[in-house]
Amino acid sequence: MQWRSIVLGLLVLRLTLSCMMWLSPSLSPSSGFYHNFPLGFSLGMPRDNKQRQDDDDHLSTSEHSCRASSREGKAAYTSYFEDSHDEYAKKYSSFPENLKAKMKDMAKAMFYFGYDNYMKYAFPEDELNPIDCEGRGPDAKNPSNININDVLGNYSLTLIDALDTLVVMGNISEFHRAVKLVIDTVSFDKDSTVQVFEANIRVLGSLISAHILLTDSKHPFGDVGLENYDNELLHLARDLAVRLLPAFENTSTGIPYPRVNLKTGVPPNSVNETCTAGAGSLLVEFGILSRLLGDSTFEWVARRAVRALWKLRSNVTGLLGNVVNIQTGQWVGKQSGLGAGMDSFYEYLLKSYILFGEKEDFKMFNAAYASIQNHLRRGREACNEGEGDPPLYVNVNMFNGQIMNTWIDSLQAFFPGLQVLSGDIENAICLHAFYYAIWKRFGALPERYNWQLQAPDVLFYPLRPELVESTYLLYQATKNPFYLHVGMDILESLEKYTKVRCGYATLHHVIEKSKEDRMESFFLSETCKYLYLLFDEDNPLHKSENKFIFTTEGHVVPIDKRFRERLWNDVFPKEDSTDELGTQDLRPANSSSKCNRIPEERKYFLPLKSVYMRQIDQMVGLL
Numbered sequence: 001m002q003w004r005s006i007v008l009g010l011l012v013l014r015l016t017l018s019c020m021m022w023l024s025p026s027l028s029p030s031s032g033f034y035h036n037f038p039l040g041f042s043l044g045m046p047r048d049n050k051q052r053q054d055d056d057d058h059l060s061t062s063e064h065s066c067r068a069s070s071r072e073g074k075a076a077y078t079s080y081f082e083d084s085h086d087e088y089a090k091k092y093s094s095f096p097e098n099l100k101a102k103m104k105d106m107a108k109a110m111f112y113f114g115y116d117n118y119m120k121y122a123f124p125e126d127e128l129n130p131i132d133c134e135g136r137g138p139d140a141k142n143p144s145n146i147n148i149n150d151v152l153g154n155y156s157l158t159l160i161d162a163l164d165t166l167v168v169m170g171n172i173s174e175f176h177r178a179v180k181l182v183i184d185t186v187s188f189d190k191d192s193t194v195q196v197f198e199a200n201i202r203v204l205g206s207l208i209s210a211h212i213l214l215t216d217s218k219h220p221f222g223d224v225g226l227e228n229y230d231n232e233l234l235h236l237a238r239d240l241a242v243r244l245l246p247a248f249e250n251t252s253t254g255i256p257y258p259r260v261n262l263k264t265g266v267p268p269n270s271v272n273e274t275c276t277a278g279a280g281s282l283l284v285e286f287g288i289l290s291r292l293l294g295d296s297t298f299e300w301v302a303r304r305a306v307r308a309l310w311k312l313r314s315n316v317t318g319l320l321g322n323v324v325n326i327q328t329g330q331w332v333g334k335q336s337g338l339g340a341g342m343d344s345f346y347e348y349l350l351k352s353y354i355l356f357g358e359k360e361d362f363k364m365f366n367a368a369y370a371s372i373q374n375h376l377r378r379g380r381e382a383c384n385e386g387e388g389d390p391p392l393y394v395n396v397n398m399f400n401g402q403i404m405n406t407w408i409d410s411l412q413a414f415f416p417g418l419q420v421l422s423g424d425i426e427n428a429i430c431l432h433a434f435y436y437a438i439w440k441r442f443g444a445l446p447e448r449y450n451w452q453l454q455a456p457d458v459l460f461y462p463l464r465p466e467l468v469e470s471t472y473l474l475y476q477a478t479k480n481p482f483y484l485h486v487g488m489d490i491l492e493s494l495e496k497y498t499k500v501r502c503g504y505a506t507l508h509h510v511i512e513k514s515k516e517d518r519m520e521s522f523f524l525s526e527t528c529k530y531l532y533l534l535f536d537e538d539n540p541l542h543k544s545e546n547k548f549i550f551t552t553e554g555h556v557v558p559i560d561k562r563f564r565e566r567l568w569n570d571v572f573p574k575e576d577s578t579d580e581l582g583t584q585d586l587r588p589a590n591s592s593s594k595c596n597r598i599p600e601e602r603k604y605f606l607p608l609k610s611v612y613m614r615q616i617d618q619m620v621g622l623l
C-alpha cells in the first residue's frame, strides 16, 4: 500500500513538473540574448550532432529518409490517440462529407472569382488589380521596381499561370479557350527585363505542363486534346527558354545572372549576384523541356548551375548561403535557411530525382537534408513528444551553424510538403503545425514572424500558397481530417480578409487587415489549386494509376518514363563522377519510393498530441 503511494506520488510529481515545463514559459530554461523565447528554445549548438552523425553513417540513404517515420513503429502511433477526450481531438477528428463538398465548391468559386475578373478587367495584361478592377503590366516608369518587374513581362502572366488549374478543376472548354488565346496573343519578343527564375517557374513551367496535358496519350483528365494543336505551347516554351539562355553566358562559375531582357539579353548594368533558389531551381522545367525537345542545352545549363552552387557549400556544415557572386563564387549572403532565397533549391533536388532519376540529385538532396536536420533544426529530437522545445528550423550562418536572426519567413511553410515527399512525415506534421498556429493567430501568414518576440517582423501577406500546399500534401499522406479543418480555416480567412470587388487582394498588414491592390498569379496557379485539390478526393490526380508531381509553382507534370531516358550521356562525362561533385562522403543512393508509401496503420492517426498543439499555440502567442 505504502509502496503504491510512493509510486503514485512520484508519478504525480513527474506529471506536474512536465506540465509546468510545458505550460509556464517563465519556468523554461533560458539562454543569453534569447532568454525571452517563450519556451526557452534551445539555441546552443544543434542537437547532439556527433552522435547523430555517427548514427547517420550507419544508415543507408533510404533508411535515413525513412527514419523519422519508421523508427517508432505502429505502437508509438497509437499514442497519438491518447487525448481522444480532449477538445482539440474532438474538434479535429472528423470532417463531414457534405462539408467537404461545400469547401470544394468554395475553393472553385474562389478561383473563378479571381480568374473571371482577371479575364474581364485585366487580360491581356499580366495581373489583375483586384480593388480597382484594372490590369497591371510591368512598371515601365520605374525599371528598378523589381517587386513588379521581376515577374511581369507583358506576356499575360496570370492567364498562362492559371492554365493547368482549369484542367485540375475539370473545365476543359475554358482550358481550350485559354490555350487558344495564349497561342494567338502571347509573344515573348518583348523589351521586358524579368527574373530568370520567375519566368521559368510561372511561365515556362505552365506552358510545358499545359502542353503535356494536351498531348498525354493516357488521358488522365479525360480527353483534353485540342483539335489542330500543333505543339504551339512547346514552341512558345522553347522560345522563352532560348531568351533566358543569355543569363548562363559570361558567368565564370556557370551560375546564371538573375535577370535577362527578353529582347536583348543580360542588361549591361546587371548585378553579379543571385540567390541560391533563383539560380538553382531551374532544373525541373529546363530538364523536361530538354527531354521533350531532345535538346540537351537547357538541362545542361540548369544542371551546371546546380553543380556549381553545390560545390560552394561549406565543407564544415554542408550548408549553402542565400546569395552568391556568380563570377567569384564568393557567398555574399551567408545565411542558410529554408525560406526566401533557398526554398526551391532543396525542392528541385528531390523533384529532379523523382522526375529524371539522376542519382546525383538524390545524393545532393539527402546530403542537404542531413545538413538541414543537423544545423537548422533546433528543439527536441522527437517532434511530438519528450522534453525540450518543439522543433523549429532557424536561419544560421552557413559556415558555423550559428543562429543569425530570430525570424522565420512564410516561404518556409512549403518545407513540410517537401518533407512529406521525402518520407519524413513526422517532422512535416510538426513544422506544419507551427505555421498553422501563426495562421490561426492572424488569419494569414505574415511574411516574417519573429519567434523570439512572438510578433510579425514583416507584415504583408501576398496570398501565398505555401501553407495550403503543405496542408494538402499532408492530407494526402495521412488522410487525417485535421488537415481538412486547416484548409477550411484558410479558405474562410481568405474569404473574410482578402476578398475585394474584383478578386482577392494582398494583405498589406496582417494585423490591421489593410490591403494592397495586387493579386499575384500564384494565387490562381497554386493557392486555389491546392485548396481545391484538398477537398476533391476524387480528382484524377489522386487516382493511383496517375502519378504526378507539382513544380514549385504548382504546375502539374506526370512522372513519365520518357523523362527518365537519358538521351545524351556524353554531355556530362567528367562531372558525373561523385568525387567531382564532392559527394563521396554521402551514403549510396537508394530508391525513395518505399518512403513515400504511407503504411495503412498510419492513416487517420491524430497528427499531434493536444499538449503539443498547445505548446505551439503558446509559442506563437495564441495562448
Ligand code: DMJ
Pocket: 201, 344, 411, 464, 465, 466, 522, 526, 552, 553, 554
Ligand atoms: C511561388 O511563385 C512559388 O511557389 C515559388 O517557389 C516561391 N513562392 C511563390 C509563392 O509564394
